[in-house]
Amino acid sequence: KAGVTQTPRYLIKTRGQQVTLSCSPISGHRSVSWYQQTPGQGLQFLFEYFSETQRNKGNFPGRFSGRQFSNSRSEMNVSTLELGDSALYLCASSLEGPETQYFGPGTRLLVL
Amino acid sequence: GDSVTQMEGPVTLSEEAFLTINCTYTATGYPSLFWYVQYPGEGLQLLLKATKADDKGSNKGFEATYRKETTSFHLEKGSVQVSDSAVYFCALSDFLGGSEKLVFGKGTKLTVNP
Numbered sequence: 001k002a003g004v005t006q007t008p009r010y011l012i013k014t015r016g017q018q019v020t021l022s023c024s025p026i027s028g029h030r031s032v033s034w035y036q037q038t039p040g041q042g043l044q045f046l047f048e049y050f051s052e053t054q055r056n057k058g059n060f061p062g063r064f065s066g067r068q069f070s071n072s073r074s075e076m077n078v079s080t081l082e083l084g085d086s087a088l089y090l091c092a093s094s095l096e097g098p099e100t101q102y103f104g105p106g107t108r109l110l111v112l
Numbered sequence: 113g114d115s116v117t118q119m120e121g122p123v124t125l126s127e128e129a130f131l132t133i134n135c136t137y138t139a140t141g142y143p144s145l146f147w148y149v150q151y152p153g154e155g156l157q158l159l160l161k162a163t164k165a166d167d168k169g170s171n172k173g174f175e176a177t178y179r180k181e182t183t184s185f186h187l188e189k190g191s192v193q194v195s196d197s198a199v200y201f202c203a204l205s206d207f208l209g210g211s212e213k214l215v216f217g218k219g220t221k222l223t224v225n226p
Contacts, residue, residue: 004155033213033214035214035216042216042217042218042219043201043214043216043219044216045213045214045215048213056212056213058213090155090156092156092214100158100161101158101214102158103148103155103156103157104155105153105154105155106154106155
């Protein structure tokens with residue numbers, strides 16, 4: 001079974017731009033969660049989608065948004081990028097919830 | 113809200129040494145507890161988990177016991193290998209608003225020297 005895939009793996013953007021990251025979950029998994037990982041703040045929960053609906057959202061500004069498609073693939077979007085958005089963005093999928101989440105390799109975003 | 117505190121790193125050990133990484137948690141309910149491992153350049157992998165008090169999770173020689181009385185979930189391994197070098201994260205599942213999310217500790221970097 002293929003694992004969680006994330007594209008792109010690396011991204012360089014400048015302040016003020018926007019970015020879209022993609023996540024393809026393990027086949028059959030309906031829950032997709034997104035996390036931001038930085039050296040200072042560690043791993044922080046962004047949001048979770050289940051069957052195309054956002055079920056939960058972390059404490060991030062409205063510039064961070066996401067969606068999930070009918071095939072469970074998910075995208076997250078960050079608008080008006082700031083330097084502090086530089087991070088590793090991890091996607092995780094599971095059948096229904098976080099009890100057994102499988103993580104992708106992440107997308108490393110650098111904002112200049 | 114719920115939180116996880118794990119020992120600060122980095123931790124440096126020699127091969128075959130005994131490993132303990134401390135993890136304590138604060139939670140209002142009865143969360144499930146996890147240890148994840150992150151190898152350089154990769155995402156997180158679930159190492160082990162425990163879903164209720166006194167449960168012991170184990171995998172690849174690593175063990176952790178869910179201690180409700182001390183709100184702890186310390187990770188142990190009797191004899192570490194160079195290949196165990198990685199960052200280890202303790203986490204709990206936090207039920208919120210009908211869905212659960214993982215709350216992570218800051219991570220502990222382990223380096224094992226030959």
